[in-house]
Amino acid sequence: RPSNFPPGPRGLPLAGYIPFLSKLDPEYPHLGLKKLADQYGPVTGFYLGPSQPFISVCGYEAIKEALYNDDLAGRPNNAARRERTFGQRLGVVHNDGPEWQEQRRFTLRHLKDLGFGKTSSEGLIREEIDDLMDEIRLQSWRNQPVDFKGMFNLSLINILWALIGGQRFKRDDVRLARLLDIVDCFIHSANFTRANIPVPTIFLRLFPSTTRNFLGLRNDLFTPLQDFIRDRIQEHVTDRSDDEQRDFIDVYLQEMTKRQSEGDSSFHENQLIGVIIDLFIAGAETTSGSLGFALLYLLHHPEIQQKIQKELDQVCGDSLPQLAHRSSLLYTEAALMEAQRLANITPLAVAHKALRDTHLQGYFIPKESIVTVNLFTVHHDNEFWKDPEMFRPERHLTPDGRKLIKTDHLLPFSAGKRACLGEPLARNTYFLFMSSLLKAFEFRPIPDRPLPTLKPKNGLTLGYDGFEAIVTPRT
Numbered sequence: 111r112p113s114n115f116p117p118g119p120r121g122l123p124l125a126g127y128i129p130f131l132s133k134l135d136p137e138y139p140h141l142g143l144k145k146l147a148d149q150y151g152p153v154t155g156f157y158l159g160p161s162q163p164f165i166s167v168c169g170y171e172a173i174k175e176a177l178y179n180d181d182l183a184g185r186p187n188n189a190a191r192r193e194r195t196f197g198q199r200l201g202v203v204h205n206d207g208p209e210w211q212e213q214r215r216f217t218l219r220h221l222k223d224l225g226f227g228k229t230s231s232e233g234l235i236r237e238e239i240d241d242l243m244d245e246i247r248l249q250s251w252r253n254q255p256v257d258f259k260g261m262f263n264l265s266l267i268n269i270l271w272a273l274i275g276g277q278r279f280k281r282d283d284v285r286l287a288r289l290l291d292i293v294d295c296f297i298h299s300a301n302f303t304r305a306n307i308p309v310p311t312i313f314l315r316l317f318p319s320t321t322r323n324f325l326g327l328r329n330d331l332f333t334p335l336q337d338f339i340r341d342r343i344q345e346h347v348t349d350r351s352d353d354e355q356r357d358f359i360d361v362y363l364q365e366m367t368k369r370q371s372e373g374d375s376s377f378h379e380n381q382l383i384g385v386i387i388d389l390f391i392a393g394a395e396t397t398s399g400s401l402g403f404a405l406l407y408l409l410h411h412p413e414i415q416q417k418i419q420k421e422l423d424q425v426c427g428d429s430l431p432q433l434a435h436r437s438s439l440l441y442t443e444a445a446l447m448e449a450q451r452l453a454n455i456t457p458l459a460v461a462h463k464a465l466r467d468t469h470l471q472g473y474f475i476p477k478e479s480i481v482t483v484n485l486f487t488v489h490h491d492n493e494f495w496k497d498p499e500m501f502r503p504e505r506h507l508t509p510d511g512r513k514l515i516k517t518d519h520l521l522p523f524s525a526g527k528r529a530c531l532g533e534p535l536a537r538n539t540y541f542l543f544m545s546s547l548l549k550a551f552e553f554r555p556i557p558d559r560p561l562p563t564l565k566p567k568n569g570l571t572l573g574y575d576g577f578e579a580i581v582t583p584r585t
C-alpha cells in the first residue's frame with residue numbers, strides 16, 4: 111500500500127480482498143461496502159488481487175468531493191468489459207478520455223435535437239402510456255390481477271428506439287421480447303464489485319463461461335443485440351438521405367461519413383453499436399425499476415396514493431397530466447422523489463476510475479484505482495433525513511406544502527462530469543407515466559395475500575420483483 115492510502119481491510123497475499131468481497135453482504139454489494147465504511151470511515155481502500163486498488167466512498171461529503179474531482183471521472187478498463195464491444199473500448203458508459211468526451215457530447219446534443227427530455231418528446235411518451243394503459247385494461251378485465259413483471263420495459267425500449275432507430279415495436283413482437291430478456295439477464299446476473307476483478311484476457315479466452323460467471327459479466331448475451339442493431343444500421347445506410355435526419359442513427363451515419371473523409375475518427379459503425387447498447391442498458395431497466403418501485407410503495411401506502419390522486423384531479427381536471435402541469439403537482443412530484451430516494455435503483459452508480467494520482471478527503475488515491483460512490487448511503491443518511499427508512503413525501507416539501515425542497519442529498523442520477531446522460535428523458539418519462547397511471551387507475555393489493563415485497567432484485571441496478579395488483583379505472 112502506498113503511504114496515506116485509505117484505511118481498509120488487508121485481505122490475503124496475492125488474492126487481496128477478493129475472497130472476502132461476497133462475505134461482506136452476500137446479496138447486496140452496496141450494503142457490504144457500507145459495513146466497511148462503518149468500520150474504517152467514509153473512504154475505504156483495499157486491493158483486488160495483488161495490484162488493483164479499490165476505493166469505496168460512502169457518505170455525502172466524501173461522495174460530493176469524489177464526484178466533482180475530475181481526476182476520478184474515468185471508467186475501469188478490463189478485458190471482460192471490452193468483450194461487450196468487440197474487444198475494444200467503445201461507447202459512452204465504459205469509456206473515458208477524449209473519445210468518451212466526443213461520443214458523450216455528440217450523443218447528448220443530437221438526442222436533445224431529436225426531442226430528448228423536451229416537450230417535443232411528450233407525444234412519443236404519451237403514445238407508449240396509451241399503449242400500456244390498454245394492456246392494463248385488458249389484463250384487469252373482470253377484476254383480474256394485473257401482472258407488472260416486465261410491464262414497463264417494453265414501453266421504455268420503444269421510447270428509446272423511436273429516438274434512436276425511428277421505429278416502435280408491438281407488445282407481442284418476438285424480437286423485442288428477446289432483446290428485453292438480454293438486457294434483464296445481463297443486468298441481473300451481474301455482480302457490481304466482482305465485475306471489477308482484473309482477470310487477464312488469456313483466462314477469458316481459455317475459460318470464457320467460467321470467467322464470465324465468476325465476474326457476473328455475461329457479455330456473450332450481447333451477440334443477438336449487436337446483430338439486431340447492425341441490421342438496423344444497414345437498413346438506414348440504404349434508405350437514408352442527407353436532406354432528412356429521421357433519428358439518431360441517421361445523424362450518426364452522416365457524422366461518420368463527414369469525419370471519415372477527414373481521416374482518423376472515433377465515429378465508426380462499431381462505436382455506434384456501442385453507444386446504442388449503452389443507451390439500452392443504462393436507460394431501460396433504470397426507468398422501469400423506478401416506475402415499478404414507485405407503484406410498489408403506493409400499494410404499501412394507499413393514503414399517499416389517494417393524496418396524489420386528489421391533487422391530480424384538482425390540477426388536471428378530466429384530462430391526463432401533461433408536462434405543463436408538473437410545476438403545479440408538488441405533492442405528486444415529492445412522492446416520486448421519495449420513491450426514487452428509497453428505491454436506490456443505482457446504489458453504486460457506475461464504477462469510476464482514477465485517471466491520475468489524486469487525493470480524496472486527504473487520502474492518497476493512486477492512478478488506476480477503481481472508485482465506487484455509494485449513493486445509497488446518501489439517500490439513507492440518518493442525520494440528514496432523520497427517518498430514512500420511512501416513505502414520507504412531505505420531507506421534500508416546505509412545511510406549508512407550497513414549494514419543493516431541492517437538495518443534493520438526493521442523487522439518483524449522480525452528479526459531476528459522469529452524471530447520467532439520460533436524466534432529462536428519464537425525469538419526463540417517470541413523471542408522465544406515474545402521474546397518468548395514477549390519474550386513470552386505482553392500484554390495490556390483492557385481498558388476503560401478503561403485500562408484495564419491497565426487497566429489490568440484485569444486479570448492476572436494483573430491480574423490482576414481479577408483482578400483481580388489482581387495478582380499477584377511476585371515474
Ligand code: HEM
Pocket residue numbers: 202203204214270388389392393394396397400455456459460461462522523524525527528529530531532533535536540
Ligand atoms: C430513472 C432512470 C435513471 C437513473 C436512476 C439513472 C442513473 C444513472 C447513474 C447513477 C449513472 C452513473 C453516474 C456515475 O457514474 O456517477 C448513470 C449513467 C448513465 N446513464 Fe442513466 N439513469 C437513468 C436513466 C437513463 C436513461 C433513460 C438513459 C438513456 C437514454 C441513461 C443513460 C446513461 C448513460 C449513457 C450513462 C453513462 C454516462 C457516462 O458515463 O458518461 N440513463 N445513470
